Amino acid sequence: MFSNSSNVSLLPPSSDSSSSYHCYDCRNSFIIFTSYSIATILILLPPCILPFWMNVAVYLAVATTNGHVPFHILTCVERHLAVVHPITxxxxxxxxxxxxxxxxxxxxxxxxxMWIGLTAKSVILVPYFCVTTFSMVVVAFCSLSVLRALIRPGPGEGGGDKGRVDQSKKRAFRTIMAIMLALCFRFGGQLLFLLIYVSMNLGKCYRCTMLTSVVWLCLPSSLVLPLLFLHRAGKLTCCKKTDSGSDQTRVMTVNSSNASLLPPLNLYGTMLLCNTSQRGVISLTAYFLSLTLLLLPVCIRVIYISVQKWRQQPNAIIRHSDALTYNMVATELMNILGSCLSCCAAYTGFTIMMQLGIYLFLLNFSAQQYFHVLTCVERYLAVVHPIIFLKLRGNRAVRIRNVTIVCVWLLCFGSMAFLSLPEDQSIAVSFFWASLFLFVVLFCSVSVVWVLIRPKPRVGKRVDRTKVRALYYMMVILGVLVFRFGSTTISLALYHFQNQVVDEKCLALFCMIWMGLPGSLVLPLLYLHKAGKLTCCRKTDSGSDQSRG
Structure with a gap:
């Protein structure tokens, strides 16, 4: 009797042979089973298919980075034939x-x-270098030929319709210049990374970093052809309005005596007009948010670490690079305050607040250039002329440094007088100083890179890991500073060429403002890296040394 009852209890109920499936009719059981299924998909499925998707991602990355090259070349050749050889x-x-x-x-x-199959799993350096060099030469030749044809006057431009012909060629010239800069930035950056990759015996971490950085170099050139297509289709509203309204603006400025149609006579009036426009308000808001999110935490961190150092060693001599970093942080805090005031004034209409914001921004813009140049000179002396640099570390050198910093601040405050000068004079002086600073930065940085590449006399072929890391950081700093000063020089040149067109002058000013944002992070991030507060870089450096050991 007992055995029969136990056997019966082990069997499913006779009324329904699928009672286990009825559990899913219950709401709680359905929720539990659904959550379990989703957790299984999210947790177990990715490790199973991760190698497959990693291979797919590698193939897609190789296809995109290498697929741009032939189409950019074909587009440049087509543009060369259309302008230089129109009959063909x-x-x-x-x-x-x-x-x-x-x-x-x-x-x-x-x-x-074929190229994807060859390079997806391994990097073939020699063919890749040859293809990149060939692409650079073809793009430079075709673009320079087109620019030369646009600069030369045509056979029918001597008549009365000269103005319209010049304006159409001027717009084409600006477009070709932008395309050439984007493509040269892409191919030139790839060649530079390849040269460093081949010439230096880098570790695995640095090799992977350089290979992945090549993908970012391709990003600006990826926008060239799609944006050109949208521009020709008339879907870029800003460009369409600028192009269609530029001729009307020039005619009105000539035929009308109304002063409101003329652009301001000085740089301050132009900046005030740009900041109060609709595009200016959007740009100011985005710029202020970018400074607050990216730059303000870094500056606060630098100030906190510097105060800690001063409390621990109040009588210690401040290093030259640290002193320049502290001054740079002070100027960046002025820039954040100025952008906040300008943004508030753009929404409230307070002219005095906008004026103060413009003055603070220009003060930061001038001081940032001087301190970047002084840092490059200090780095140049430390690497190229170490004996002179060691002599400049006493109390006398500290006095020279302090006097230099005071002179820089006096020059920055004196540069505020350029706002009241005529616009042509202030832009010409700014262009001269920006070009001079670009030359000094290039000379000092390239000299430092050259010294780091050359082997020491008694070391032979053995690679110094500290020099490799220093070279890596120098290349990053050089790229950011050349981008900053080069974009400033180009923006000032474009600003000077936009006669009687306020919208295009505002666009050049906004580009110059945004291009200076990466350069603002250089000295604070370097300070944090030297203090060991950038955890990612510290772990990478220590991990690479351990892997080599």
Missing amino acids: YLRLKNRGGIRIRNVSIAFVWLLLY
């Missing part, structure tokens, strides 16, 4: 030219798939 270009618009185009595109895709 018109002949290639028939069916024969279309067949040639289709065959070229098919051949490009075949080469791309």
Whole structure:
């Protein structure tokens, strides 16, 4: 009896042979099973398919970075034929030219798939270097030929319609200049990384960092062809309004005596007009948020560490680089305050607040240039002339440094007088100083890189890891500073060429403001790295040394 009852209890109920499935009709059981299924998909599925998706990501990255190259070359060649050889270009618009185009595109895709198969798992340096050099030469030749053709006056430009012809060529010249800079930045950066990759015996971490940095160099050039297509289709509203309204603005400034149609006569008036426009308000708001999120925490961290050092060693001599960093942080705090005031004034309409914000921004802009140059000179003396640098570490050198910093601040406050000068004079002086600073930064940084690349006389072929790390940081600093001073020089040149067009002058000013943002982070981040407060870089450096050991 007992055995029979136990056997019966082990069997499922006779009324329903699938009672276990009825558990899912219950709401609580359904929620538990659904959450378990989702957790299984999120936790167990990624480790199972991660190698597959990693391979897919590698193949897609290789396809995108290398697939841009032939299409950029074909576009530059097509532009070269259209401008320099228009008769040949018109002949290639028939069916024969279309067949040639289709065959070229098919051949490009075949080469791309072959190249992906060769380079997805290993980096073939020599063919990659040859292809990049060839692409750089072709792009530079075609773009410079087009620019030369646009600069030269045409045979029919001597008549009365000269103004309109010049303006159309001027717009084409600016477009080609932007395209050439984006492509040269891409190919030139790749060549520079390849040279460092080959010439230096870098560790695995630095090699991977340089290879992944190449992907970021391709980002600006990826926007060239899509933006050109949208511009030709008339879908870029800002460019369309600027192009269509530029001729009308010039005609009105000539034929009308109304002063409101003329641009301001000095730089302050132009900046005030730009900051109060609709685009200016959006740009100021985004710029203030970027400074608050990116730069303000770094500056606060630098101030906190410097106060800690001073409390621990109140009588210690401050190093030259640290003193320049402290002054740079002070100027950046002025910039954050100025952008906050300008942003508030743009929404409230307080002119005095906007004026104070403009003065603080220009003070930061001038001081940032001087302190970057002084830091480059200090780095140049430390690496290229170490004996002179060691002599400049006593009390006398500290007095020279302090006097230099005081002179820099006096020059920065004196530069505020440029706001009241005529616009042409202030822009010409600013362009001269920006070009001079760019030359000094290039000379000092390239000299330091050259010394770091050369082996020591008694070391032989053995690689100094400290020099490799120093070279890596110097290349990053050089790239950021050249980007900052080069963009400033180009923006000032474009600003000078925009006669009677306020919108395009505002665009040049906004570009110059935004291009200076990466340079603001250089000295504070270097200070934090030397203090050992950048955990990622500290772990990377220590881990790379342990892996080598």
